[in-house]
Amino acid sequence: MAKMTLEELRKLRDQKKSDIQKRDIEGKDTQIIIGMGTCGIAAGAKGVLDTFLSELDARQLANVSVTQTGCMGLCYVEPTVEVISPNMPPVIYGKVDAAVAKKIVDEHVIGNKMVSDHVFDRPSADIIQDGGK
Amino acid sequence: MHATVSDFVSDIVQNSIESGASQIGVSIAEDRDELVVTVSDNGKGMSEEVLQRVSDPFHTEAGKHDNRKVGLGIPFLIQAVEAVGGQFSIETEVGRGTTVLFSFMTNHIDCPPLGSIVMAIVSMLAFDGPYQMIVTRSKEHEHGTSEYEIDRHELLEVLGDFSLSGNLQLLKTYVDSQESALHEQGI
Numbered sequence: 001m002a003k004m005t006l007e008e009l010r011k012l013r014d015q016k017k018s019d020i021q022k023r024d025i026e027g028k029d030t031q032i033i034i035g036m037g038t039c040g041i042a043a044g045a046k047g048v049l050d051t052f053l054s055e056l057d058a059r060q061l062a063n064v065s066v067t068q069t070g071c072m073g074l075c076y077v078e079p080t081v082e083v084i085s086p087n088m089p090p091v092i093y094g095k096v097d098a099a100v101a102k103k104i105v106d107e108h109v110i111g112n113k114m115v116s117d118h119v120f121d122r123p124s125a126d127i128i129q130d131g132g133k
Numbered sequence: 134m135h136a137t138v139s140d141f142v143s144d145i146v147q148n149s150i151e152s153g154a155s156q157i158g159v160s161i162a163e164d165r166d167e168l169v170v171t172v173s174d175n176g177k178g179m180s181e182e183v184l185q186r187v188s189d190p191f192h193t194e195a196g197k198h199d200n201r202k203v204g205l206g207i208p209f210l211i212q213a214v215e216a217v218g219g220q221f222s223i224e225t226e227v228g229r230g231t232t233v234l235f236s237f238m239t240n241h242i243d244c245p246p247l248g249s250i251v252m253a254i255v256s257m258l259a260f261d262g263p264y265q266m267i268v269t270r271s272k273e274h275e276h277g278t279s280e281y282e283i284d285r286h287e288l289l290e291v292l293g294d295f296s297l298s299g300n301l302q303l304l305k306t307y308v309d310s311q312e313s314a315l316h317e318q319g320i
Binding site: 012047067 | 147248317
């Protein structure tokens with residue numbers, strides 16, 4: 001891979017911005033927050049961040065907010081990821097690896113359905129049982 | 134315990150971000166048998182009393198985590214560098230900032246794998262906040278040393294916002310190209 005200059009990066013950014021404006025973006029206003037405390041890092045949170053970026057890019061979802069935070073207090077189920085989507089209850093997923101991250105993008109961000117096996121906090125049990133619908 | 138050297142780097146840099154620093158410098162220098170990391174910030178620094186307890190896993194800074202009684206980042210790091218003959222030091226002053234230096238002997242049989250330096254750099258650049266961060270990365274080759282420098286404010290000016298997935302992906306592509314070129318220059 002050739003070493004990219006800031007000018008080349010700016011051109012890529014402008015191209016992407018133009019692509020975004022041409023499409024009605026699915027997943028807009030969705031927030032994905034990844035726990036990046038010592039516990040999260042030790043459990044592989046950086047790989048999870050990497051997978052989210054790759055999966056969102058593969059599905060051309062450029063407008064999803066992806067941010068990092070410290071420990072969410074659920075060290076026993078790291079890596080943890082909070083997802084806040086319009087018309088869905090906020091949810092914290094635990095034990096998230098690359099495969100689960102892909103499921104979260106497919107089922108939660110795009111399909112508006114929770115990945116119930118990995119829900120560890122926020123929605124009450126009766127909400128989880130029917131997949132968050 | 135962290136699985137890779139990059140994880141240790143991420144963890145220590147996050148301390149600087151959480152300390153409220155506005156200026157953070159990160160140097161990751163690799164020669165044939167040693168990787169030396171220096172993280173300097175102008176955050177709130179530590180008192181002598183706190184400094185003496187940073188290696189205690191059952192101590193964490195009051196107020197940082199309300200219900201938690203452990204702080205494992207630095208104890209993990211000290212244990213890991215000692216296991217591979219590396220070094221660890223902290224210089225700090227209340228109100229002035231902190232400099233943490235540590236190294237891993239990469240040819241030691243127990244040295245953890247390097248891991249993804251690219252994702253470590255992307256992650257440390259992408260935390261929320263106005264902080265400036267300069268990352269200097271170098272690698273010694275048979276015929277010299279290659280290096281690159283990343284300026285967070287410059288990249289923010291180009292990309293606009295690190296919280297959007299599309300921009301983060303571009304940031305990753307950019308850092309990846311710098312890191313790939315660093316390795317190719319040694320071939």
